[in-house]
Amino acid sequence: MADQLILALDIGGTKVAAGLVRPDGTLLADAREPTRVAGGPDVVIDQLVALGRTVAGNRTPTVIGVGCGGPLDARRGIVQQPLNLPGWFDVPLVGRLEAAFGLPAYLDNDANAAALGEHRWGAGRGTRNMVYLTVSTGIGGGVIADGRLLWGETGNAAELGHVSVAYDGWPCVCGRRGCPEALASGTNIAARARAALAAGEPSSLSQLTEDAITAERVTEAVRQGDALATRIWDETTAVLGNAVANVLNTFEPEVLVIGGGVSRAGDLLFEPVRNLALQLALPPQRHARIVPAELGDQTGVLGAAAVAIDRQETREPVEAA
Ligand SMILES: [Zn+2]
Incomplete structure (x- = not known):
């Protein structure tokens, strides 16, 4: 593992990134x-391959890690139908x-990748139980439970933005009501401000x-x-505080x-999120530290690198499609 060199690839709806990362x-x-994005998958994959070759230069990576928006089947390496990649x-x-690089590749969704990156090199270093929550255009999560990424059957576990905090609350695109994402994501914070101004x-x-809002x-x-x-x-932090309390209890x-x-x-x-979550969580769960992520702009690339390392260390071999 020590002599490995990881080609890390991160695919988002607005940018693609590549990095060459040591273990x-x-x-x-x-x-x-x-x-x-308008070119569809073939164009974006060609773009990703070219970017990967550029960052590798004359060095030879040994493994590829990829982070991408879900839903996807991490076990089989298939991107199913991400909202941000029409x-x-x-x-x-x-x-x-x-096929393009002649190297083994490992895929996970971007929130799981970020969780693995923060756990290995960021704010979760040295912990056995860590949850990563991203509050961005959407709300997503990744869970490290007893030292290991919680995957679920196909790697789509920890959709923490769609764990409702109000069964008869505001509607969500997923069909439920009261989802944290539908109120407290960056997109929806802005949308609520626009609606209030329009009123x-x-x-x-x-x-x-x-x-501009x-x-x-x-x-x-x-x-x-x-x-x-x-x-x-205040509504945003109340919803996030409740969402975090659910995560602590779970x-x-x-x-x-x-x-x-x-x-x-x-x-x-x-x-406010820390105060409310620690007040609402059950007493045994009130010890959690609630802290900012540390990897910043490198989250995507380092997260993708962490996917490759984690999968080589912990997962059974899987057959790619
Ligand atoms: Zn939802």
Whole structure:
């Protein structure tokens, strides 16, 4: 393992990234570019292969790790139908990459990959029980239970953004009500602010064009004491606090790591979420540390590298499609 060199590939709806990573997490080279998403899977896979060859340069990787938006079948290496990659349907990504590079490849969804990266090299280092929660355009999760990534049957476990906190609450695209993602994701924080402005609620945000209203702008307005933004933020942290309490009750982690764009709000997010979650969780679960992710912009690439290392260490050989 020590002489391995990992080619780490990260596929998102807005960017693709590649990195060359040592088993100790040292990033030797990396590159990223906008995803040619309109071209469909063939174009994006060609783009990924070219980017991988660029970062490898004259060095020879020994294994490939890939992170991609789900749903996907991690066991069989098939990307099923990610919302952020239109036109992808049952794409045998692992098989395609293994053919292109002549190397073994391992795939997992981006939240599981980030969880593995944070556990190996970030805020979850040295723990046996860790949960990673990403609050970004969506809300996703990855669980390390008793030292091992919790996969479920096909690797789609830990959809923490769709564990409802209100059975008769707000509707979600998944068909249920009260899902944390449908209220507290970055996308939905911004959408709720726009809806409140459209309903005529006064706010400093009304100076902005509709497109300029983002979760980040909402948090800035909260810091300036804006009433509309504060109401939306208080609802957001209440939902996230309840979601985190569910996670603590379910998995009893030593540390719960929150990453994703919305986590950049810092204490504005962490203080109320931590206070509420630790108050709502059952007494034996109240010891968890609730902390920010540490890998930042390198989450995608280091997470993909961690997928390759983890699978070689812990999983049975699987047949790629
Ligand atoms: Zn849902």
